[in-house]
Amino acid sequence: MRLALIHNPRSRRNRRDGAAFAATASTWLGEAFLQPRSHDELVTEVETLRERGVDLIVINGGDGTVSDVMTTVHHVFAGASLPHLAILPSGNTNLIAGDVGFRERGLGALRQLIDSPEKLVATHRRPLRVSWPDDEYPDRLGMFHGSTGYARAIAIAHSPHVLRYAPHDLAVAATLLGAFGGLAWRKRRESWLNGDPAILSSHDETIMDGQNFLFLATALQHLDHGIWPFWRQPIDPLHGVHYLSIAARPRRLIQATFALLRGRAPDWLREHPDYRSGCAETLVLDTPGDFVLDGEVIPSGPNRKTLLGLGPAFTFLQD
Template sequence: MRFALIHNARSRRNNRSGAGFAAAAESLLGENFIPSDSREGTADRLRVLRDRGVRTIAIDGGDGTVSTALTAIARVYPEDDLPDIAVFASGNTNLIANDVGFGLRGFQALRRLRQGAMRSSVRTPIRLTWPESDRMPVLGLFGGCAGYARAVRIAHAPSIVRFAPHDLAVGVTVLGAVGSLVFRRSRDRWLAGDPLKIMTEERSYGGESFMFLATGLSQLSRGIWPFWDAEPGARGVRYLDVSAQPGSLARAAAALLTGRAPRWLRRHPDYDSGRTHRMMLETTSDFVLDGEVFTPTASRQLLLESGPAFRFLHA
C-alpha cells in the first residue's frame, strides 16, 4: 500500500519516545513523511501527495493533530475522493483514536499499513465555520462551549497538564467543577451559564446554557456517552445542551458519565440531545474543538455542519 505519514513530534507519546522513530520513518517514506505543521503548511505538502496519487494517510498524534490534518486534507482533496485515514494514538488527547484509531503505532503500525486489507469505519467530522467571515472552515470530531470551554481552559493549565493526559485532566476538572458547586460563589458562577441560541434544521430555541457538547464520533473513552443517540456510524452532528441552573444535575451526570440516557432524563426540560446535519449557534462563549479554542464572529455566530465523510482504517 502506498501511504503517507503526518507526524507530530511534539505530541505526548512521540515526545517521550524521542526522535528515533521520526528519523527512521522519514528514511523509509521519503517525501511521504510530513512533519505536522500549521493547517496551511500541511496543506501545501498534501497537494504534492494528491498529485502523486497517495490514497492513504496516517496521522501520528493526538486530537489536535488529527483535526489539523483532516482540515488540510479536506482543503486539498476532492470531497468525493478523500484518502483513507489511519490514526495512531500518540497525543495528549486521544478521544478520536478511542473511536476510530488504527490500534497500532510506531513501526508495527507502518508494517501493518503496508500489508493492506483491513477493516474500516466512516465518520463525518464537524465542520466549524464563521458566517459572514472569510475565515477558512475547520474540521474536528469533538467540541463544545459554555461550561465545557471553561473546563477545558482550566484543564489546559500547566499544573494539571503536567501530571495527566488531557482526557483525564478534563475529567478531573469537570469533577472538580461539580464539587465546586458545593460552594455558593463558584456554584453561582458555573450554574449561571452562558448565552446560547441554537438553530437547527428542525427548530430554534435559546437561553442560558450550563454546558453544550457536540461530536461526530460514535463513542468516547471510559464509557462516557452524554448523547441520546448511540447508533454506531450514524452521520450528523450529535449534540447535548444542558440549560443553566439544571435540575437533577448530579443524577443526570451519573447517568451520562456511564453512557445511559434513562427516560426521565430524555423528558427533562433542562437536558436536550439530538442529531442534525446543520446548526447555527449564537453565543458569547468560546468554542473548543479537539482542544483548540475558537472565538465566534462579531455577531456572536458559529455554524456547525456535518463535514465530508472520511473512511478510517483499523488494524
C-alpha cells in the same frame, strides 16, 4: 496504496518517545515522512501529497493534529477523491483515535500500514464541519465540540496537573468533572451556574433559548470507558451530529453527571427540561463565548453564530 505519514513531534507521547520513531519512520518512508512546523507548511505538504497521488495519510498525533489534517485535506482535495486516513494515538487527547483510529501506535502500527493495509478494517465517518455565516472564517473539520461551561472547564482539564496524572482517554470525563467541580469554589459558583446566553436551533426550530451551562456536540460514535453524554442516536452514523445542551442552574446535576459518565440516560433525564440531547443534520449555535474543537479554543466570531453540520465522508483504517 501510496502512503505518507504526518508526524507531530510536539504531541504528548511523541515528546516522550517520538524521536526514535521518527528516525526509523523517516528511513522507511523517505520524502513521505513529514513533520510540518506550521499550518502553512502543512498546507504546502498536503498539496504535494495530492500531486503525488498519495491515497493513505497516516497521522501520528492527537485530536488537534487530526483535526488540522482533516481540515487541510478537506480544502486541498476539494472536488477530488479524499485519501484514506489512519490515526496513531500520540496526543494529549486521543478521542478520535479511540473511535476510528489504531489501538497500537509506533513502528508496529506503521509496519502494518506499509505491509498489509488491505487487511485493516475500513470505517466510514463524516466529521463535524464548523462554519461561520458569510464565510467569516474558513470552515473547520473536527470530531468533538464544546462551548459555554465546557470552554471554561477545558482550561482545567488541560492544565499540566490534570494532563500529568489523568489518562488521555479520560479527557471528556476530566473536562466534565472540571466543569462541575468548578462549582465547589464560591467565587466561581454563581457565574458558572448562571451560564452564558445561547440559542440553539435546527432547521429554524429552536431547541434552546436562554442561559446555558454546558453544550457539547460530536460526530464520534464511541468514547472510552462507556462514557457517552448523549442519547437518541441515529440509525446511520453518517447522518447526524449528537448534541447535549444543559440549561443554567440545572436541577439534579450530580445525578445527571454520574448517569452520563456511565453512558446511561434514564427516563427522568430524557424528560427533564434542563437537559436536551438529540441528533441533527445541522445546528446553529448563537453564543458570544469561545468554543473548543478537538482541544483547540476558537472564537465564535463577530456575529456570535457558528454552524455545525457534517463534513465529507472519510475512510479511516483501523487495526
